[in-house]
Amino acid sequence: MTSTVALLSVALAGPVNRVDLLSAGPQPWLLDEAPLAAARPGTAALRLAEQVSVGWTLPLEGLAVGTSWRVQEVRYSRDLGDLPVAWVVGLPTRLLLPVGVRAGLRLRLGDTHLELGAMADGGGSWVAPLPGPLRVTPTLGLGWWTDRRDKGPADR
Secondary structure, three states: OHHHHHHHHHHHHOOOOEEEEEOOOOOHHHHHHHHHOOOOHHHHHHHHHHOOEEEEEOOOOOEEEEEOOOOEEEEEEEEOOOOOEEEEEEEEEEOOEEOEEEEEEEEEEOOEEEEEEEEEEOOOOOOOOOOOOOEEEEEEEEEEEOOOOOOOHHHO
């Protein structure tokens, strides 16, 4: 938990413009650990800490990078007109090896954002880089913006 607090401190002090308390990338906590939290509280707490992600907007419009203990992700988003909604696609990696693809919609609620989508994860690793059977799962992201400059309607 101390590392999570340190990650949040760096996010608030540095050039990071987004913090996700629940990252929309691969979600072992939400799908696998939360239902068993009472039986395995230590594992559930670790997986929850792995879901904290910080993000940076890149110079190309709509392109951003997010990173957590478990996953690094390149994502692209575009606003849906003047609505506070954007579509998002992402390429999650583990130690920079692509492990799947995700797509979803992000809703802006002031400085907070909520993202719903789906993830297709092949489960590849550097030990076994070829993906196995795809696991398609729902995703849920929740976080806030630390910097609102140069954002579209869905990103402000």
